[in-house]
Amino acid sequence: MRADRQEQELKFTRRALLLSGAGALGFTILGARLYALQVLESERYRLLSEDNQFNFQLTPPSRGRILDRFGVSVADNRDSYRILLTPEGTSDIDLSLDLLSRYMTISQGRRDLIHRRARQNRSFQPITVANDLDWQTFSTVNLYAPDIPGITPDVEEVRNYPYGEAFAHVVGYVQTPNENDIANDHPDAERLLRQPGFRVGKNGVEIAREHDLRGAAGALKTEVDAAGRIIREIPDQSVDPTQGMDVVLTLDADIQRFASERLGDESASAVVIDVNTGELIALVSNPSFDPNLFVRGISSADYARYRDNDHRPLYHKSIQGTYPPGSTFKAVVAAAALEHGVIDPDEVVRCTGSTRLGNRDFHCWRREGHGPVNLHEAVKTSCDIYFYEVAERLGIDRINEMAARFGIGEEFDLGIAGVARGLNPSPAWLMANRNQPWTTGRTYNTGIGQGFTLASPLQLAVMTARVASGRAVQPSLFRNAMTPPAPHMGISDETMARVREGLRAVVHEQGGTSFSLGGLGIEGVEMAGKTGTAQVYSITAEEREQGVREQEDLPWRLRDHGLFMCYAPADNPKYACVVVVEHGGGSSAATRPARDILRRTVARDPSSRPGVFASLAPSTTRGGI
């Protein structure tokens, strides 16, 4: 009995030790596992835990400003006051909104939207209750916000275009980037681009200089919980954003705005250029649009209004529009004729109102003819018969060559997109594109600017500047450093002097096509100019019989384009101005606006005044309270 009992106790002890051994094995495995996790692989898990714990919140940079040549802002950032509601900050969203509505109006639709957002978003993500509040309302809400649960007043930076329509085409606008913008941008920028409220350039200078204007995002290190809620900010481990750089334009906001207003409701362009440096002083396309509407997202009704307008406000006519240069081109043909010596300046051509080439009559704009004209008279009166003769003597190749020297068909690099190349036709071009041989008749038409030749207002301005200064100026829009005067074109001074004398006579001599203008209107300063009419539609014989004789009788879209190029002072040119009025019904629609803009420019003389240059330092202006 006793031995049996001892045997039993021994058996129990053996089995107890066996189980203990199993337990010890189990615990050894646990210990080894802990060693593996906490000692061997600890670094990996430490990093993962930091990934969990910390988050880098992007701090968007302030966009650089766009300034005119004197440092006047044409695009800057304004503070936009808004009211945010954080759902987790209040137990009753409606109660908070009720309290808030004592100080501002909240529509039912807005309420519904807020409730919808509150259901979709995480409870700590703020919802915008109201945007773009006026200071009065905002400051009132700001005062009472601490007593309203969940309500936070906030300031956001929003792009602002103080000049609105006047600079819309040149400067463009910014908008929230779409998927395409994000895909085309640098991959590193994606997070910034996806920041709510972040906007990128969509047009004009805003997109062309996006890189400079944008700056670089900073990062704010924050500690977050598992839901992504920010527990605290860690500023000393954060990186400040690099603010965007300011961009300085050569434009003069005063003249730009004046030109824009002067063109009024016409579908027209105006370009003002410094004839020695090529700096653009004004680059206007009318009618225009309000870029501020685009920043927040334009309503479809507003957009439709712009899109469906037959005056095409969204189109940058001054650089994208191309027109037959009309008689303004005669300055180039005259220069070619003199330079190549195909005609003596004093040689007289008799204008009877028309001339015959083969079996076709070529008319002068003046049906009764100009009588005998020399070069001076021909330019002054814009005699077509004289220029038919000269063109025939020159031949298309020499006209083409001289036109190219004056910038026709040249694709200027303004630094913004959409600059039209125009067309400087040649027999090779005609054969390649239309499979037609060149004819003398085509040379005739080219000689008076009515053939295939197409030029943008910008190209006409460059042409005028080159005529005025004799320098091979290149147009520029960005003022990065002092622009030196352009080198001479290599056309003899004598030729240029004779052409300019003719252009001066257009305005200042009896019989000049723009004599009625009465000059520049500044005491002691003479101007030079040349009218041009680009034919849009030929009035048919049938219509003529029905009494359609004048441009005014035609529908707007069939009327001729009116052109005027001018520069001043005539004896020492500084500024040139070109105005093209689409369907203006003739050059007279362009002459007065061009003269007025030129007068304003000469009186103000922006090139001789000290201005600003783009510094390489980022913008120092920062918004915020």
Next chain:
Amino acid sequence: MAVFRETVPRDLPGKMMEINWSLVLLLGLLGVAGVAMLYSLAGAEWNPWAVRHALRLGVGFTGMLIVAMFPPRFWIGVAYPIYFGALLLLVLVEFAGVSINGAQRWIDLGPLRLQPSEVMKVALVLALARFYHDLPTEKVTSLSGLIPPMMIIGAPAALIIGQPDLGTTLLLIATGLAVIFMAGLSWWFILIVGVLGLMGVVGIAVVGLENILAEYQMDRVRAFTNPDFDPLGINYHPNQAVITLGSGGMTGKGYLEGTQSKLGFLPEMQTDYIFTALGEEFGFVGGISVLAINALIMAQGVGVAVSCKSPFLRLLTMGLITTYALYVFINIGMVSRLMPVVGVPLPLISYGGTVVLSILVAFGLILGAHIHRNAEPPRGVGLFG
């Protein structure tokens, strides 16, 4: 020849003298660790957990010492009533239970909520020890010796698996089998069962696990075997648990300095995952210390079991220590991703009233076994003798 009479203390002071104070101290250390971690997890606040945990420990330790005073004869008498009472509670929980996380586990008793499955962990061991106390060793492997224990284990297991609580069910079954093993089940029987089990495993391997388990259970298996499976869903918490533990490193981030635990990357940090918080703040040193304390507790328990004269106390102590060891092993194994997720708390450290109380009652029984190790309660006294 002088015979050294091994006596059983009868009066209270005598019994107090015999209390295994080193075991009490080890348990106390775990309790302190629990309070400290709960204080830290609440963001250095006594509320809501630390103060209540401390209170429960106070009640529990007092109860433990009271339980230790009762002689084995008393426990033999109440073993079956307690077991059937616990079984009744398990049935009740089916109808009147409070559902937490989709499983019915609680009975609401006004001020306190009772987890019948926790009560059963102690009651089952009591009942089995009671059964084998009366059974002659040679009958352990017989049919009459095998059927009743199977039923004693099977009834609560069937009820708890329906809650559903697979973890507790497996824990109960494992504990029961351990007691049967300790009672002296013959090796050839174990061998046969082992071979059958092996064949079962081979069978499952042939049939394929996916044909046996439900899809959601299969997902759990996939999640366990592959940390990249559904990382934001089923695997989120297991992965975060490992990050929490691993990021502690050798010496931890420092007390009150845990980031994973404070920033809510793990839910219910105060209960099942508290070991990871401890590992985060105290590192490998802290984790291995908790393991060591537990190993010492178990060694003490085994020592008590071996020293006992009566089969009842030996089996009771061994069974309870096995339950305790499984608690610790499963919990730490789970949070360190050594095992699939099963909801088992870490004894004395995890927050949770019933668990603390049932564990301390269990150790009250073990302390009592130590005090009464030389007692030899009569065998074959009948069902309630």
